[in-house]
Amino acid sequence: GNSVTQMEGPVTLSEEAFLTINCTYTATGYPSLFWYVQYPGEGLQLLLKATKADDKGSNKGFEATYRKETTSFHLEKGSVQVSDSAVYFCALIWTGNQFYFGTGTSLTVIP
Amino acid sequence: EAGVAQSPRYKIIEKRQSVAFWCNPISGHATLYWYQQILGQGPKLLIQFQNNGVVDDSQLPKDRFSAERLKGVDSTLKIQPAKLEDSAVYLCASSPIGGGEKLFFGSGTQLSVL
Numbered sequence: 656g657n658s659v660t661q662m663e664g665p666v667t668l669s670e671e672a673f674l675t676i677n678c679t680y681t682a683t684g685y686p687s688l689f690w691y692v693q694y695p696g697e698g699l700q701l702l703l704k705a706t707k708a709d710d711k712g713s714n715k716g717f718e719a720t721y722r723k724e725t726t727s728f729h730l731e732k733g734s735v736q737v738s739d740s741a742v743y744f745c746a747l748i749w750t751g752n753q754f755y756f757g758t759g760t761s762l763t764v765i766p
Numbered sequence: 767e768a769g770v771a772q773s774p775r776y777k778i779i780e781k782r783q784s785v786a787f788w789c790n791p792i793s794g795h796a797t798l799y800w801y802q803q804i805l806g807q808g809p810k811l812l813i814q815f816q817n818n819g820v821v822d823d824s825q826l827p828k829d830r831f832s833a834e835r836l837k838g839v840d841s842t843l844k845i846q847p848a849k850l851e852d853s854a855v856y857l858c859a860s861s862p863i864g865g866g867e868k869l870f871f872g873s874g875t876q877l878s879v880l
Contacts, residue, residue, distance in 0.1 A: 659808070691869075691871075696873070697873060698769075698770065698857065698871035698872050698873045698874060699809070699857070699859075699869070699871040700870075700871065701868055701869070704868075744808055744809075746808075753811055753814065753822060754809075754811065754869065756808030756809045756810075757808050758806065758807050758808045759806075759807075759808055
């Protein structure tokens with residue numbers, strides 16, 4: 656079946672540190688891959704996506720590359736800010752428009 | 767553009783009581799989803815509507831959960847009777863036809879069952 660496994664948190668970083676949140680997936684065929692973010696008190700919102708192998712999604716300084724050979728979609732940012740503090744969810748979509756979400760990784764950035 | 771609206775924001779009930787949640791999707795969005803997010807877990811799909819028809823309700827505990835979207839616009843999710851393990855955030859999301867790869871989420875309803 657389809658599933659997403661992401662790195663457990665919580666993650667605490669100092670401002671301007673480098674961020675990596677690991678995500679690997681299991682799926683038949685070639686799903687589309689996503690990172691969603693949930694800021695405190697808000698709903699989930701799309702951060703970035705990639706729809707085929709070797710695609711790189713990017714937004715707000717965050718990047719993730721669709722790696723078919725390692726079935727991964729790791730989220731990276733070169734220099735985090737306090738405003739990046741949130742919960743990050745890796746997700747995939749396959750047939751039927753059904754999303755499969757990871758368990759989420761909480762990030763806290765301290766000044 | 768108005769986002770996905772959900773109410774109430776919080777609800778506290780005792781076990782065996784009933785509860786209902788309401789969702790109004792973004793105008794024009796044909797697809798509506800209800801997700802359950804238990805603390806420490808990712809959102810799990812409960813039910814998916816396309817207009818007023820059910821596309822997928824395979825993970826909906828039908829002995830206690832029900833949902834409807836009678837006019838293909840807003841939707842109601844009901845739990846009757848509630849159990850302790852139903853404590854979670856219930857998220858509503860919508861997407862336009864052909865835009866199924868992007869979900870727009872509401873802020874959710876946080877349910878505590880005591």
